[in-house]
Amino acid sequence: MRNNYIFYLLTAVGLAALPGCHQEPDLPASIIPASCQLGLVELVEQDYQVRTNNQYDAFGQLKKVDYQFVMPSLNYTAQTVHTYSSDRYLTNSVETVTYVGRQPQSGDVVSTRTTYQYDGTPKQISRVEYAYTTAGGRTYSDTDEYLYTNGRLTTYQTKNSGGEVIRKYTFGTDGKLQAYSDGSVWTNTVTNGKITKREKPGDGSVITCAFDSKGQRLQLEETYPATKRRIVTQYTYDDRLNPALAQLKRRGFPDLDLGGSTQVNNQTAIRTQTYQNDALISDVTQTMRHTYNAAGYSLGSASSTGARIRNYYTNCP
Numbered sequence: 001m002r003n004n005y006i007f008y009l010l011t012a013v014g015l016a017a018l019p020g021c022h023q024e025p026d027l028p029a030s031i032i033p034a035s036c037q038l039g040l041v042e043l044v045e046q047d048y049q050v051r052t053n054n055q056y057d058a059f060g061q062l063k064k065v066d067y068q069f070v071m072p073s074l075n076y077t078a079q080t081v082h083t084y085s086s087d088r089y090l091t092n093s094v095e096t097v098t099y100v101g102r103q104p105q106s107g108d109v110v111s112t113r114t115t116y117q118y119d120g121t122p123k124q125i126s127r128v129e130y131a132y133t134t135a136g137g138r139t140y141s142d143t144d145e146y147l148y149t150n151g152r153l154t155t156y157q158t159k160n161s162g163g164e165v166i167r168k169y170t171f172g173t174d175g176k177l178q179a180y181s182d183g184s185v186w187t188n189t190v191t192n193g194k195i196t197k198r199e200k201p202g203d204g205s206v207i208t209c210a211f212d213s214k215g216q217r218l219q220l221e222e223t224y225p226a227t228k229r230r231i232v233t234q235y236t237y238d239d240r241l242n243p244a245l246a247q248l249k250r251r252g253f254p255d256l257d258l259g260g261s262t263q264v265n266n267q268t269a270i271r272t273q274t275y276q277n278d279a280l281i282s283d284v285t286q287t288m289r290h291t292y293n294a295a296g297y298s299l300g301s302a303s304s305t306g307a308r309i310r311n312y313y314t315n316c317p
Contacts, residue, residue, distance in 0.1 A: 035060070036295050038246040040312040046305070047071055058313070059088055059250045075100040089123060089251050090116050102105030123252045124148060143168075146254070153254045169258055177259045195259035212237075215262030228277050235261075236269040238290060241297045243311050266290050266298045 009128040037060060043050040048071035055064040067078040080095040085296065093114040097104075104110055117127040129146040140161045147155040153175070157168040170179040176193030189197035198207040210218045220233045222310050244263035249255070267288055274282040288301040295315060300310035 012208050026164045028097055035248075036246045036293070036297055036313045036316040038243045038311060040310075041243070042308075042310045044308045046307070054247070056314070057084070061088065061090075062247060063249075075102075076104075089118060092116065099109070104135035106134060107138070108135045109133070110135050122293075124151070124254070125250075125252045153256075156256060156258075169256075175255075177257060190259060193257055193259065211261070214264045215257060216264055217261035217317065230275040230278070232273045232275075234269075234271045236271075237265040237266055238268050240266055240290065240292050241295070242266050243298055246297055246313060266301070 012237075037054070037056050039054055041050075041052040041054075048069065050070075051066075051068040053066040054062055054192045055066075057063045059155070061082070061084060063082050063084075064268070065078075065080040067080070069076055069078075076097055078095055078097045079092055082093045083091050085091050092130045092280065093112075093116075095112040095114075097110045099107045099108070111133040114133075115129045116125060117129075118124060119126040125146050126148075129141060130143070131139065131141045133139050142161060143159045145155070145157050145159065146153060147157075152173070153171055153172055155168065157165050160166050165183070168180070169177055172178045174258055177190055177195070179190055180188045180195055182188075185202070186200050187193055189199075191197075194211050196209050196211075199205070204223075206221075207225045208219075208221045212218050216237055217235055219235070222231045224230070242265055243261045269285060269287045269291065271272045271285040272282070273280060285304075288302045289303075290301045291299045293299055293313060295313075295316050297313060297316075298311055300308070
């Protein structure tokens with residue numbers, strides 16, 4: 001259930017189940033320097049709770065993730081187990097989903113098997129295949145492809161089970177994103193490696209984004225002429241380390257910036273202003289108060305909305 005983790009990333013401010021940005025684990029375990037590893041993450045919202053527990057092997061590679069999502073109408077757990085080759089390349093992952101308190105619906109994904117293929121010397125990831133099984137017994141798949149020219153990533157794309165490209169990212173000689181398409185009616189403008197504008201031909205809808213020098217989103221503005229509504233969201237950050245940085249990068253994977261907001265620091269405020277017929281009708285600011293460990297990573301936050309996030313680390317120097 002790839003979307004489980006995407007949902008978590010959008011609601012919390014961490015990357016509990018994805019690789020971060022430290023050095024590749026290409027040294028013997030005995031000489032890998034001590035570095036904080038994100039272990040347990042707990043998110044408590046008014047209507048739901050999320051718990052993610054990461055476990056690592058002796059080389060600091062993520063080996064297992066236990067995920068739990070709880071709300072009155074939906075309660076499930078997901079366990080992902082990662083397997084590595086003798087030279088520490090990720091080879092396959094298996095995620096199993098278990099529903100609590102009810103039987104899954106026939107279309108619910110209950111198992112995802114992921115295989116990783118590499119090419120070249122040194123090895124570079126070339127293909128990731130996802131095979132899904134639903135509670136009703138249906139199986140389907142999609143595939144991520146990485147295309148290189150002389151060792152430089154030029155294209156990253158996702159194909160559905162029919163071989164149709166449903167998302168495509170193109171990169172320039174500087175490694176930055178040049179173009180993005182997702183098969184929708186929206187057109188995308190990429191500026192300095194970031195998706196800064198999306199337009200919907202026909203109804204005039206426009207979404208624009210502004211970023212800081214670190215690649216973090218500073219402002220998101222949505223304009224919908226059909227409803228005469230405009231929404232402006234502004235983001236503020238601290239200068240401390242985001243939990244996203246507390247995991248090793250997967251060996252053989254490129255550092256991808258797909259044009260969205262880069263996780264570097266921690267959000268401290270989100271201000272959302274809503275306009276109707278150019279008149280301000282709502283102005284709401286959500287604040288997040290963080291605490292930090294000695295290494296500078298966020299230990300969690302308390303939000304003005306009542307949400308609470310707690311981050312627990314292991315192996316910190």
